[in-house]
Amino acid sequence: MPIYALVDVNNFYASAERLFRPDLARRPVVVLSNNDGCIVARSAEVKALGVPMGEPYFRVRDTLQSAGTAVFSSNYALYADLSARVMRTLEELAPAVEVYSIDEAFLDLTGLDALSDPLEFGRQVQARVLSDVGLPVSVGIGPTKTLAKLANYIAKQDPQHNGVACLREPDRRTKALKNIPVKEVWGVGGRFAERLEALGVRSAADLALLRDSRIRQLFPVTLARTAEELRGRACHDLDSEPAPQQQIICSRTFGAPIREYSAMREAVADYAVRAAERLRGTGQYAGALTVFLRTNPHLAAEPQHTPSASSRLPVPTADTRDLLTAALHIAEQLWQPGYAYIKAGIMLAELQSPAASADLFTDHSARARSEQLMHTVDAINRRHGQSAVTFGVQRRGPAGWRMRRKNLSPAYTTRWSDLPVVR
DNA sequence: TCTGGGGTCCTAGGACCC
DNA sequence: TCTGGGGTCCTAGGACCC
Numbered sequence: 001m002p003i004y005a006l007v008d009v010n011n012f013y014a015s016a017e018r019l020f021r022p023d024l025a026r027r028p029v030v031v032l033s034n035n036d037g038c039i040v041a042r043s044a045e046v047k048a049l050g051v052p053m054g055e056p057y058f059r060v061r062d063t064l065q066s067a068g069t070a071v072f073s074s075n076y077a078l079y080a081d082l083s084a085r086v087m088r089t090l091e092e093l094a095p096a097v098e099v100y101s102i103d104e105a106f107l108d109l110t111g112l113d114a115l116s117d118p119l120e121f122g123r124q125v126q127a128r129v130l131s132d133v134g135l136p137v138s139v140g141i142g143p144t145k146t147l148a149k150l151a152n153y154i155a156k157q158d159p160q161h162n163g164v165a166c167l168r169e170p171d172r173r174t175k176a177l178k179n180i181p182v183k184e185v186w187g188v189g190g191r192f193a194e195r196l197e198a199l200g201v202r203s204a205a206d207l208a209l210l211r212d213s214r215i216r217q218l219f220p221v222t223l224a225r226t227a228e229e230l231r232g233r234a235c236h237d238l239d240s241e242p243a244p245q246q247q248i249i250c251s252r253t254f255g256a257p258i259r260e261y262s263a264m265r266e267a268v269a270d271y272a273v274r275a276a277e278r279l280r281g282t283g284q285y286a287g288a289l290t291v292f293l294r295t296n297p298h299l300a301a302e303p304q305h306t307p308s309a310s311s312r313l314p315v316p317t318a319d320t321r322d323l324l325t326a327a328l329h330i331a332e333q334l335w336q337p338g339y340a341y342i343k344a345g346i347m348l349a350e351l352q353s354p355a356a357s358a359d360l361f362t363d364h365s366a367r368a369r370s371e372q373l374m375h376t377v378d379a380i381n382r383r384h385g386q387s388a389v390t391f392g393v394q395r396r397g398p399a400g401w402r403m404r405r406k407n408l409s410p411a412y413t414t415r416w417s418d419l420p421v422v423r
Numbered sequence: 424t425c426t427g428g429g430g431t432c433c434t435a436g437g438a439c440c441c
Numbered sequence: 442t443c444t445g446g447g448g449t450c451c452t453a454g455g456a457c458c459c
Contacts, residue, residue, distance in 0.1 A: 033427035040427075056426040074427085101459045189457050220433050220456075249429055256424095298426055345428090404425090431458075438451080 002234050003115060003141065003168065006148040007090060007125055008104035009083075010136045010156070010163070013041035016082050017072045019134050020412045020420050028069040032057055035253045035403045036073055045069075073405035079103075081413045082133060089132045093125055096240045106145055108238040122155075122164030138163040145236045146229035147173070149186040150204060170232060177205035177230065187226035192219065204230055244351065245282050250275040251345025254401040257296065258341045264293070264331060267401050269393040271346045272327040276320040277381075279348055280374055285316040285357045287350030289323060291330040294343040305341070307334040316350070316357035319370045320377070323348070324391060 009015060013031035018024045028045035032038065039046075039055045049067055051060050057071075064071065083102045091097050094107035109115055122139035129137045140152025147167045154176060155165035167173045183193040185204050195218070201207050208230040215224045225235040250271040258264050268291060279286055292308035309330050313322060327346055358364070377389045390396060410418035 035425090035427065037425075037427055054427090058425040061425090104459080187457065191456065222433070222457075245430085247430075251428065253427065296426090343427095403427095429459085431456100433456080434454090436452090438449100440448085440450105441446105 001110075001143055003109045003112075003118075003143055004145050004148040004238065005094070005107040005109055005118075005122070005125070006100075006104060006140045006145070006152045007107060007129075007137050008152060009086060009129075010138055011041055011043055012083075012103035012135075013072075013074065013079055014043040014046075015135050016079050017070070017075070017409055018043070019082070020409075021070075024070050028064070028067050029072070030057075030064060030069055031072045031074055032407070034074060034405075035255065036406055037253065040074065071407050073408040075409050075411065077411040077414045078409065082135065085133045086129055086135060086137070089129050090125070093128060096238055098239045098242075106148065106238055108240075109141070118166040118168060119164050122166070123162075126163060136163070140165055140167070142167040142173075143232050144229040144234040145238075146186050146226055147232065150177070150180060150184070150230075153180065153184055173232070174205065177208060178203050180204040182207050185226060185230065187222060192223060195219075244284060244353075246349070246351060248275050248278050248282070248286070248348040248351070249345060250278065251292070251343060252403055253343045254341070255404045256400040258344075258401050259337075259339075261332075261335050261337070263399065263401050264335060264341065264344065265328060265393065266395040266399060267344050268327055268331040268346070269324060269391065270395070271344065272324050273320055273391060273394060275346045275348050276318065276323045276374075277378060279323075279351070280318045280378060282351065283353070284351040285318045285354050286313065286323070286348035287316045287352060287357065288312045288348070289326050289330070290347040290349065291327055291334060292345050292347075293331070293334050293341050295339050296342040303339060305336060305339045307336075309334055310347075310349075312350075315362075316352055316354075317370075318354075319374055320391060321370075324393065328393065 014029040017029055017031060029043040030039050030046050031041040033040045036057060039051060039053060039057060042051060042053065046069060049063060051063065079102060087097065087099050087105060090105050090107060094109060095112065096108040098106040100106055115121065118141045122141060125139050126137055129135060138152055138155045140148045140150065140155050142148040142151045151165040151167040155161045155163050167176060180203055182188055182196050182201055182203055185207060196207065201210055207227050210227060212224055215227055228235050252271065254267065258267065288310055290308060290310040294306045295304045296302060297304065311326055311330060313326055317323065380389050387396065412418055412420050
């Protein structure tokens with residue numbers, strides 16, 4: 001029988017901010033989304049205040065302030081680096097690891113000796129990550145990924161567990177699942193939960209007991225798999241080598257609305273350049289590109305415009321110049337004066353390997369020159385900072401549309417000038 | 424004043440083909 | 442009044458995840 005663990009970092013972004021700020025150990029901490037818009041991470045103290053995940057910051061600003069909360073803008077350079085360190089440690093502890101998100105990983109523990117005592121194994125994982133990286137993790141263990149996720153939920157729910165729980169034994173499982181709202185099950189979101197509750201399915205145990213034919217009749221097959229996993233039969237294998245990415249999206253809300261095309265052009269160019277960098281990072285070429293613009297949907301009284309358009313690239317490419325040309329061409333067609341746009345974005349699709357996109361008519365020497373140039377640009381920017389080399393249409397320096405990040409912490413671990421100093 | 428960003432999978436329905 | 446059936450591909454929308 002397979003056995004999985006789900007390990008995740010507690011309140012990851014908030015814990016990451018605390019790592020280099022021991023003075024914040026007992027203070028409430030929140031981290032905001034891009035543009036300092038929403039709450040995306042909360043320390044335990046903030047959760048206790050009843051501040052929900054995803055809440056717009058301006059609505060809870062006063063509450064947070066009077067509790068003496070330390071507020072941070074998202075610092076992805078820091079989180080990505082710490083995430084990589086956590087994953088490296090996990091890879092030393094388990095034969096196979098699937099990095100599932102920036103702050104969590106599934107471990108395949110099948111056949112591991114440590115499993116005679118799963119809880120002890122979980123405690124070892126906690127201790128190792130804490131000593132290697134300095135971050136607190138929780139560990140859930142179960143015979144399927146869905147049950148490992150649920151065990152992780154239980155581990156966090158009840159302080160008695162100290163962040164480790166196991167759902168391997170069938171009879172313990174039946175009891176535990178009764179107390180878990182169906183909404184907490186991995187794969188059951190708000191919509192499905194509502195419909196399930198209308199059918200009288202309130203707990204994870206209820207879902208496990210729901211007849212398979214009934215589920216398939218009313219829901220997509222994905223939910224049938226989820227229920228099967230709750231019953232202890234694995235439908236999802238560990239995916240330690242994920243399939244190549246299918247699309248790349250680069251989009252941002254602006255720091256202030258854009259009313260002039262010249263500013264939109266700068267923004268779209270900026271996003272296209274970033275999307276292209278990320279594309280090259282995957283080693284793939286893009287065959288199609290979409291641009292979208294959006295006004296502010298929260299301002300119902302204002303005129304709304306949310307145009308988008310795609311085009312297939314003449315030849316699949318990872319060259320920033322090609323992607324810029326295509327993106328700006330579309331943006332120009334989408335643009336209509338008289339609107340206050342608050343967001344724009346680029347999507348790259350039909351990603352494919354360079355080999356797959358070459359044919360009889362491919363100009364291989366032009367391709368080689370393009371690859372070399374882009375490689376050089378990327379290398380310089382990696383070494384000297386993201387905008388050491390920019391393209392003509394990109395704006396250098398500040399602009400009103402750039403994202404707000406008022407409370408950004410230093411890039412402690414990835415930039416020499418930001419290295420923490422001990423006095 | 425202030426409401427994130429980046430992904431995947433599934434399904435239904437239309438277009439098209441034989 | 443009559444106007445098949447079945448297959449494949451694509452797209453849009455909706456659901457989920459973090």
